[in-house]
Amino acid sequence: xxxxxxxxxxxxxxxxxxxxxxxRMDGMxxxxxxxxxxxxxxxxxxxxxxxxxxxxxxxxLIEVTMSEINPDGFTGIEIETYPTTGGTxxxxxxxxxxxxxxxxxxxxxxxxxxxxxxxxxxxxSTLITRS
Numbered sequence: 362x363x364x365x366x367x368x369x370x371x372x373x374x375x376x377x378x379x380x381x382x383x384x385r386m387d388g389m390x391x392x393x394x395x396x397x398x399x400x401x402x403x404x405x406x407x408x409x410x411x412x413x414x415x416x417x418x419x420x421x422l423i424e425v426t427m428s429e430i431n432p433d434g435f436t437g438i439e440i441e442t443y444p445t446t447g448g449t450x451x452x453x454x455x456x457x458x459x460x461x462x463x464x465x466x467x468x469x470x471x472x473x474x475x476x477x478x479x480x481x482x483x484x485x486s487t488l489i490t491r492s
Contacts, residue, residue, distance in 0.1 A: 374491070375491070376405075376406075376407060376474075376489050376491060377404070377405070377406040377407070378406065378407045378408075378409060379401045379406050379407070379408045379409065380409050380411070381397070381398075381408060381409065381410050381411065382411050383410075383411045383412035386410065386411075386412060391417070391418050391421055392421075394414065394418060394422075395418070395421060395422050395425050398410075398422060398469055399422075399425065399426065399429065399438075402438055402469060402470060402471050403429075403435060405471055405474060406470070407468065407469070407470040407474075407475060407489060408468075408469045408470065409466065409467070409468050409469075410466065410467040410469070411466065412465070413442050413465035413466065413467040414467065419440075422438075422440075422469075423440075426438050435471075436471065436472045436473045437471075437472040438469055438470065438471065438472055439469070439470050439471070439472050439475040439476070439477065440467065440468070440469045441467070441468045441477050441480055441485050441487070442465050442466070442467045442468075443465060443466045443467075443468075443480075443484075443485050444465055444482055444483075466485075468485060468487060470487075470489065474489060474490050474491075475487055475488070475489050475490075476488045476489075476490075
């Protein structure tokens with residue numbers, strides 16, 4: 362993945378954003394997806410998924426993240442999904458009826474570097490800091 366930075370002093374390098382296509386994620390198993398995401402976040406990158414994780418994958422991501430939190434280093438993740446997953450068709454019944462909301466943009470980053478300023482049905486506004 363290309364690194365997005367600006368020219369300048371090394372301590373002012375910028376923030377790397379990894380944009381991961383749905384095609385890349387399609388052939389991966391759940392743990393492969395989670396490792397790809399967490400490896401990027403561990404490096405301090407912001408990871409944007411073209412197609413969000415399904416609810417089981419998202420639960421597993423949170424579970425693995427919690428097991429890797431370290432007081433001396435990794436502080437966890439911040440995760441935001443667009444569009445928001447509200448309404449009655451997003452549960453098991455909605456999936457059985459073919460109304461799964463898995464086509465959603467997901468932004469994941471280190472908890473100590475990403476802060477959600479605003480989120481609604483049409484916008485995620487995020488502040489990303491350099492550590």
